[in-house]
Amino acid sequence: MTARVLGSVATGVAGVMLVSALAVSASAQAPKSITAGVYTKAQADRGKETFSNNCLDCHEADRFTGPAFMADWNGKALSSLWDKVNSMPEDNPGSLKPQEYADILAFFLNIGQFPAGEAELPGDAAAMKGYWVEPVKK
Numbered sequence: 353m354t355a356r357v358l359g360s361v362a363t364g365v366a367g368v369m370l371v372s373a374l375a376v377s378a379s380a381q382a383p384k385s386i387t388a389g390v391y392t393k394a395q396a397d398r399g400k401e402t403f404s405n406n407c408l409d410c411h412e413a414d415r416f417t418g419p420a421f422m423a424d425w426n427g428k429a430l431s432s433l434w435d436k437v438n439s440m441p442e443d444n445p446g447s448l449k450p451q452e453y454a455d456i457l458a459f460f461l462n463i464g465q466f467p468a469g470e471a472e473l474p475g476d477a478a479a480m481k482g483y484w485v486e487p488v489k490k
């Protein structure tokens with residue numbers, strides 16, 4: 353009984369949070385799935401280079417793909433990951449240009465098998481709120 357009441361309260365809270373998160377991103381632009389081709393291959397190649405030069409000392413790239421990536425970021429706006437990478441490298445936070453951080457995200461999407469598209473992922477904090485992390489549909 354108690355568990356069931358708690359369960360429905362939790363569902364209600366999650367629902368409200370989801371609705372308000374969607375409302376925020378809708379005011380910037382309609383939410384766009386990261387499965388919709390939101391970066392270019394050339395951008396991902398640049399991101400790979402930037403990642404190798406700035407991140408590889410502390411992180412293996414495969415930490416940012418597959419189940420590990422989904423466990424952290426699935427169901428969130430890409431801005432959560434954006435905020436995190438902007439706090440990196442840990443020993444020199446925010447030292448890269450916004451476009452370089454966006455290139456690193458493009459690299460993560462590329463190694464995570466999300467399809468590339470025609471337009472680059474913009475290095476723009478507000479725009480990042482408009483991209484939604486979800487799995488590629490098989």
Ligand code: HEC
Nearest residue numbers: 403406407408409410411424436437440441442443448456
């Ligand atoms: C000097 C070491 C160091 C460097 C260089 C570094 N990081 Fe980190 N990073 C850490 C530590 C420590 C953490 C927090 C503990 C953890 O999650 O591993 C972290 C956490 C993260 C996370 C959060 C992981 C998660 O799943 O919550 C991301 C994303 C990340 N780093 C990306 C980057 C990127 C991108 C770069 C290069 C621009 C970078 N890091 C460079 C040390 C580093």
